[in-house]
Amino acid sequence: MPANPFNGQTDYGIGIGLRVPHYAHILEQKPVVDWFEIISENFMVDGGRPLEVLDDILEQYRVVQHGVSMYFGSADKPDRTHLKKLKALVKRTKTPWLSDHLCWGSVDGTYTHDLLPMPYTFASAKHTAEKIKMVRDYLEVPICVENVSSYAEFHVSEMTEWEFLTEVVERADCGILLDVNNIYVSAQNHGFNPYAYVNGVPHHRVGQMHVAGHTKFEKYILDTHDHPVLDPVWKLYAHATKLCGVTATLLEWDDKIPSFQEVHDEALKANEFIDGAKQAPRKK
Amino acid sequence: MSRILATGLKAPPPHAPRRLATTADVLKLQRLMTHLLVRPLTKQDGLQPTWIDGRPTAAVAAEFIKSNDRLTSFERLQLYNRMYWFRLLDIMHDDNPGLRALLGEKKFTRLTEAYLAKYPSRSFTLRNLGSRLAQFIREQPRLTAPHTALAHAVTRFEWAQTVAFDEGAHPGLTAADLKRTPPARLKIALQPYLSLLALDWPVDDYVIAVKQRDALRGAASNAVDSARVVPRSRQVARPRRGRIYLGVHRYHHRLFYKRLERPAFLILTALAAGRPLASAVTAGGRGVKPAQVSGWFATWMELGWLCRR
Numbered sequence A: 001m002p003a004n005p006f007n008g009q010t011d012y013g014i015g016i017g018l019r020v021p022h023y024a025h026i027l028e029q030k031p032v033v034d035w036f037e038i039i040s041e042n043f044m045v046d047g048g049r050p051l052e053v054l055d056d057i058l059e060q061y062r063v064v065q066h067g068v069s070m071y072f073g074s075a076d077k078p079d080r081t082h083l084k085k086l087k088a089l090v091k092r093t094k095t096p097w098l099s100d101h102l103c104w105g106s107v108d109g110t111y112t113h114d115l116l117p118m119p120y121t122f123a124s125a126k127h128t129a130e131k132i133k134m135v136r137d138y139l140e141v142p143i144c145v146e147n148v149s150s151y152a153e154f155h156v157s158e159m160t161e162w163e164f165l166t167e168v169v170e171r172a173d174c175g176i177l178l179d180v181n182n183i184y185v186s187a188q189n190h191g192f193n194p195y196a197y198v199n200g201v202p203h204h205r206v207g208q209m210h211v212a213g214h215t216k217f218e219k220y221i222l223d224t225h226d227h228p229v230l231d232p233v234w235k236l237y238a239h240a241t242k243l244c245g246v247t248a249t250l251l252e253w254d255d256k257i258p259s260f261q262e263v264h265d266e267a268l269k270a271n272e273f274i275d276g277a278k279q280a281p282r283k284k
Numbered sequence B: 001m002s003r004i005l006a007t008g009l010k011a012p013p014p015h016a017p018r019r020l021a022t023t024a025d026v027l028k029l030q031r032l033m034t035h036l037l038v039r040p041l042t043k044q045d046g047l048q049p050t051w052i053d054g055r056p057t058a059a060v061a062a063e064f065i066k067s068n069d070r071l072t073s074f075e076r077l078q079l080y081n082r083m084y085w086f087r088l089l090d091i092m093h094d095d096n097p098g099l100r101a102l103l104g105e106k107k108f109t110r111l112t113e114a115y116l117a118k119y120p121s122r123s124f125t126l127r128n129l130g131s132r133l134a135q136f137i138r139e140q141p142r143l144t145a146p147h148t149a150l151a152h153a154v155t156r157f158e159w160a161q162t163v164a165f166d167e168g169a170h171p172g173l174t175a176a177d178l179k180r181t182p183p184a185r186l187k188i189a190l191q192p193y194l195s196l197l198a199l200d201w202p203v204d205d206y207v208i209a210v211k212q213r214d215a216l217r218g219a220a221s222n223a224v225d226s227a228r229v230v231p232r233s234r235q236v237a238r239p240r241r242g243r244i245y246l247g248v249h250r251y252h253h254r255l256f257y258k259r260l261e262r263p264a265f266l267i268l269t270a271l272a273a274g275r276p277l278a279s280a281v282t283a284g285g286r287g288v289k290p291a292q293v294s295g296w297f298a299t300w301m302e303l304g305w306l307c308r309r
Ligand SMILES: [Fe+2]
Pocket: A146, A179, A182, A210, A252
């Protein structure tokens, strides 16, 4: 959706991730970019160069925070130091919304630093939703949860991934960061229809979208974020945009990062796919 | 393979829960899977075939992970096991160029695998991944023998760079602060990003030489993985013993290593330990002249190392 409560009633366009190899170019050339997504954890430090760069960027650009370690789905309680540092960063960036993943990744205070798939059960949905609410109440900023790509599924699951996502966001009354590349990757790995997924989520809750590149292996697809977006992913993106409306969109490119211009041009390709959506009637 | 549990993780349940009715069940499932993921890979970079209770890991995996028409439960779990190790070993690889050059790639990988098996990450950020490596080198001297003491010194130095890069800073001490409080009572703290190191080798020169060599090699070759095998002629010679005193710090957001004279180092260490100014100055020893001391303090103030306690 365009402006909605889950993205802080903003109307952001196409953004890219702020990455170290591009710092010099951005700070010197000041290219026109609608917004940058930052990985919160890279700036949850107490001082030094990361914060200096961030402050320079904040002076000239709109920034949205994206986290990788809140682990809403971990049975662990949120870590207090983590929350405090995150809140300090939220105050610094004034991010209109904040995203992290619908996954787990830590147990007993030990971190895997991976985005691990959830068991799709009502017990885990309930627990996850409560954690999202707790974090949102503490941070005082809207939250969008992102669907991850996965390579395994659990016997205990009681529903599809999109039913689980819906169950969580309805219970938590939060937004969705719909990553269409992740949907495509998981659909290939688990043999479901990616369009059924996109059709099945509450569209009015989508506050942001992700597109990215992936890599095909013989028996599975990996979510590598190391090259341009593939055609079927753009098609799925166009479909999602028709259903959700034109939504703040971000291209993820995290490995083998090419020049700033190349990344930005790839992101702007999204424009070619949203024309249909602009003409489509708005849903509720 | 060792049965020692990773530090901080509670024991895994004997079996995966058959239903997830409560958060406690979710926890059980997550604990089991985490234990499987953080277990070291086999020599062929695979999931270990036997689980800690003696059952085939394939049977454990099949209990909770679905297979599909292309991959077994074991293979799916193995994907995550590999991603876990490759990701973390990559970080260790990038963060410790000096230690890696000293030990060689193979020995370095064996050391970091053993380290992460005992001390998996206890922090939400990968920045802290190597925080206990120096301690681990002391605990397991076999893994770095016969250069354990040198490896320990290099590791302390490399960790100090992480600290200097993004640790917090307090407002610096001003001349007015110095005037306001008599030296007998004035307590001065050092910036959290500053590390004071007394080392038995000039590891600063060594690590700089390694980085210069790596930069040259990077410029000469486009092959990403060429760094993995180093011909003998390109190896940086191990440093010769020689005591040095270092302040690892940042200045205008750039990293620096400053060699210190021994008395200066002792005074700073005394300040860091909380001794009042007048008493800390005596830690420098009798041979130190007042003019020297005021010169040092002027430099430290300029560098912004000193702050109020
Ligand atoms: Fe994503």
